[in-house]
Amino acid sequence: MAEPERTESMDQRSRGAADTTVGGALSAIGAGAYVVDEKGYIIAVNARAAQLLARPAEHLVGRDAHDLLHRDGRGQPMPTSRCSMRQAFHAGRTAQAEGEWFARGDGSLLPVNWVITPYDSGGGETAMLVVFYCAQQPQEAGRPPELVADALTEVERLALLAQTTTQLTSTLDTDEALRRLVALLVPRLADWVVIDLITERDEVWRAAVVHAEDDALVHREELQGPMPPVPEESPMPLSRALRGVASTLAGPETYQQPPDSGIAVEQRRLFxxxxxxxxxxxxxxxxxxxxxxxxxxxxxxxxxFTTADLPLIEDLARRAAVALDNARLYQRQRKVAETMQNHLLPQLPRVPGLEMIARYLPAPHASQVGGDWYDAFCLSDGATVLTIGDVVGHDLDAAAGMAQVRNMLRAYAWAQQDPPSRIVERLDEAITHITDVPMATMLFARLTQADHGHWELSWTNAGHPPPLLISRDGITRYLTDGHGILLGTGTRAPRPDATAALPPGSTLLLYTDGLIEEPGRSLDEGLDRLRQHAAALAHRPLASFTDQLLRRVRPAANDDDVALLALRTPGKTRPHGRTSSPPRS
Structure with missing residues (x-):
């Protein structure tokens, strides 16, 4: 559940995080570099660019790059119609040029060669990266510079390093990082790229063997897969690289001698x-x-390849290593978070005559262990408790608060045979005085079987999204009664109770707001989407119903965790105490 007080929007926070990432990436570029947004305004600049342009970074950021910098050979403003960089910017394509001029802060002209290329800032917005290199020492306005013959090659090298850094550090998915790395390297530097990775169990896996064919990249999957172990003393190039010893040039003749290891055999096969x-x-x-x-x-x-090529390739590999290391750390952290959350969530009870399934999906960010939770347990009087809730926050504090609320609720529900409203009122008072939970939403319900065999639900709702009841014929109804304020506000007001009968073969769905909330869409739109898909899936077995509903309804832009509890009543009622076994899902 979102924090109740926020001073900046999600877009602002995303943009701020993206700008921080951009700044860190540009600092690794040895040439001048800046990034412009979709309007052509500078959003990030490195120290080298500020030095070359004789302008503090704060005098560059927020300015229109073309109007501020681009000049002709006489120092006059460059018309946009004649500016090749501007044309590439609008087309969103990579371009380069030599023999052009930027205006410096001291009034002089800087002769530059430049490369402009699309740039992934990680903020979901269109951006372009400009890398420029001083062709010679700055000249006074009006004096045409003489170009350095090999400056463009240097710009291309620096642009490749910049692209590698920015594109790889903007993803925390290992497969996506490898895909981007391959696309950067072939066919620009080679027509084959092979990536061997060492797994966390010290096994070698050939993750990619890719060939550039015309305009396509072809994966040779038959050459990928598990590799033999790394030999400790082998002098062969791949074995040395996998031990981190050295970089080496190799050819088919390198592996024509009798192999000293299984890896050498695989390398001969590769060549x-x-x-x-x-x-x-x-x-x-x-x-x-x-x-x-x-x-x-x-x-x-x-x-x-020659030994002169190795420093550039080593630099590219180091930048790839940073991205892969970050992705691995992210995955480890996410696994720990998911494991913790799963241990905090309970096992569902077996209730004769009922099917019950729960699902929990964590937030997409590794550290965001959420406050979403569900619970179900049987009471001494034969009733079954169903509850679902959401503690404010997306961190370990929220998860700990969730565990506190759930455990306190279990104690109150077991010890006191009161209506749901009274139990939640006592819980609300306790939360305020003996926990650090700021606020929470919750739905608490008792499910009982009447003498005629029908199931009845009584509940109270503390600011939580309403349950959805779906008949076996696909008729849906939100249970909007019994609604009161959320927990933790300090307000002491009576809470309402509500009661509804659950028809035979009907499905009851309890869920948290991560299932229906999406940036840019109203809550009503999310509720309508949930209702529509739930009706369409009503005929499915409960497990399939639940899984398909999550896939179809959970927003793609969701940044929240989701808890879901689904229950289905028997299709045919029997006298109390003679319920049939639940159908298999």
Whole structure:
């Protein structure tokens, strides 16, 4: 559940986080670099750009880059119709140029070669990265500079490093990071790329063997998969790279001698299958450990790799290692969070005549263990308690508060045979005085079987989304009665109770707001979407109903966890005490 008080919007927070990521990425670029948004305004700049332009960063950020910087050879403003960078910017494509000028803060002109390319800022917005390099020392206005012949090559190298840093650090998914890395390297540097990763169990997995064919990237899956262990003393190039020892050049002849390990056998197979004649093999090494090895191969591309190429490839591999290391740490943290949450959530009771299923999906961010929870348990009088709730926050405090509320509720419900409203009133008072829970929503219900065999639900709702009742014929109804204020407000007012009969074969759905809330859409739209899909799935077995509902209804832009509790009554009623076994889902 969202915090009740927030001073900035989700878009603002996302933009701020993205700008922080952008700034960190630009600082790793040795040339001048800045990023412009979809309007052409500078949103981030590195220290080298500020130095070259003789302008403090704060005088650059927020300004229109074209109007501020672009000049012709006489120092006059560059018309947008003649500006090749502006044209590439509007087309959203990569472009480069040499022999152009930027205006410096001291009135002089800076001769530049530049590259502009689309940039993933991580904020979901269109952006472009500009990397520029001083062709010679700054000239006075009006004096045309003489270009350095190899400056453009340097700009291309720096632009590749910048793209690698920014694109890889903007994802925390390992597979996506590898996909982006491959797309950056082939066919720009090679026509083959091979990525071997060391798993957390110290096993080697050939994660990618990709070939550039015309305009497509073709994955050779038959060459991917598990690899033999890394030999401790082997002098062969891949073995050394996987131990983090050194970068090496290799060719088919490297592996023609009798193999010293299983990895050498696989490498010979790789060279024979791909036709690679020249390869550069470098470690993928983070600050903590060796994560794998990167191999670039040339079969059709002219020219062999030389030792002069290794520093650039090593630099690219180091940047890839940072992204992969971050992704692994994220996955570990997420696994810990999910494990903790799953241990906090209860097992459902077996109630004769009823089917019951619960689902919990964590928030998409690793550290966001949520405050969403559900519970179901049987009381001494034969009633079954159903409850679902959401403690404010998305952190460990929210999870701990959730456990406190759930355990207190269990104690009150077991000890006091009162209507739901009275139990929740006592819980609300206790939360205020003996816990640190700020606020929470909750629905608390008692389910009983009447003498005629029908099931009846009595409940009270403390600010929670209303339950949805679906008949076996697909008729839906939100149970909006019994609604009161959420817990933790300090307000002491009587809470209402409500009662409803559950028809034979009907499905009752309790859920948290992460299932229906989506940025940019109203709550009513989310409730309508849930109602529509629940009706369409009413004929499904309960497990299929629940899983399909989550897939169809949970918003793609959801940044909240989701708890869901579904219950289905028997299709045919029997006298009390003679309920049939629940159907298999």
């Amino acid at each position: 024979e299958a791909t036709g690679i004649r020249s390869a550069a093999i470098v470690p993928i090494r983070s600050a903590r450990e060796v994560l794998g090895a990167l191999t670039l191969g040339r079969a059709e591309t002219a020219g062999d």
